[in-house]
Amino acid sequence: MRLSTKGRYGVHAMFDLAMHSGDAAIALKSVAQRENISEKYLEHLFANLKKAGLIHSVRGAQGGYRLARPPEEITLGDIIRVLEGPVAPAECKAEAGGNEDCHSSSSCAMRSIWCRIRDEINSILDNITLAEVVEEQRKRSGQGYMFHI
Amino acid sequence: MRLSTKGRYGVHAMFDLAMHSGDAAIALKSVAQRENISEKYLEHLFANLKKAGLIHSVRGAQGGYRLARPPEEITLGDIIRVLEGPVAPAECKAEAGGNEDCHSSSSCAMRSIWCRIRDEINSILDNITLAEVVEEQRKRSGQGYMFHI
DNA sequence: GATAAACCTAGCGGATTAGCAGGATTTTTC
DNA sequence: GAAAAATCCTGCTAATCCGCTAGGTTTATC
Secondary structure (H helix, E strand, O other), X not given: XXXXXXXXXXXXXXXXXXXXXXXXXXOHHHHHHHHOOOHHHHHHHHHHHHHOOOEEEEOOOOOEEEEOOOHHHOEHHHHHHHHHOOOOOOOOHHHOOOOOOOOOOOHHHHHHHHHHHHHHHHHHHHOOEHXXXXXXXXXXXXXXXXXXX | OOOOHHHHHHHHHHHHHHHOOOOOOEXXXXXXXXXXXXXXXXXXXXXXXXXXXXXXXXXXXXXXEEEOOOHHHOEHHHHHHHHHOOOOOOOOHHHXXXXXXXXXXXHHHHHHHHHHHHXXXXXXXXXOXXXXXXXXXXXXXXXXXXXXX
């Protein structure tokens, strides 16, 4: 029940784009350096984030990446679901049709429980936007205890 | 961000023990059959659950397993943490000491965010007991729509 | 045209997952 | 006491995923 580095790196990278957003596009290289992520690995993640429409890219020299939407409209849930697949503790097959065969005697009760858990976790992740994280970070560095907790 | 079968099977098996608890110990074999889990695989899971003190075992013929505590006192969080390891989206290293080196520029703000998420997810899982699931299941089968949603 | 960047495809070592095999041990039952 | 029923234990394996690297192609800027 833990994120792989995909989700973690992805969120950090998106946060980095949000922090450094301005006129110019931001090179993958600089994100990778600041966030201490393998450049080549980050390429793959950005490819997926782009395909999912969360970021835009600019090719060629002086090119780079940009958030596709303002940070207020991008949640951690958006990012994590793209990079890690659907956030669900177990398959909530019930959604699809309804009358599927329950192989295990407990699956009926459990199914609704798993769905409940899934919804609650998604709701947590969907209620944290990049903007919030940026604000949190600005607050911290403003108060002078960046790099410490 | 999904459970492996370990956690899922584990919860189902524990639920099964809760459902069928009585005087006699419950054989692994019957749990495996009812919940449609490989017997040999379930052995491993039960070994861990036993080591963690969530179940007791009775050896020999007519032996089997029993919950170590009443279903009201066993949460899904208990089970999942035993079988899947700590539930945390990312390492919350901040807990340990404090002044560790932040390798990435965003880790400070993110660290507290990850911890917040971790705590909320754990709280979800710790607020669902086996007793609740059993009650849910009884309600369902009582109302005659077992095997359907 | 040189350079800087995104883009693309492929592979690879290691870890984890899900499960199987085969026995050893303990207890009950006949 | 023998057989059976169960837990316990150790090790193996095929498949998959993870994190990362490699090496090139395309597109834009200077």
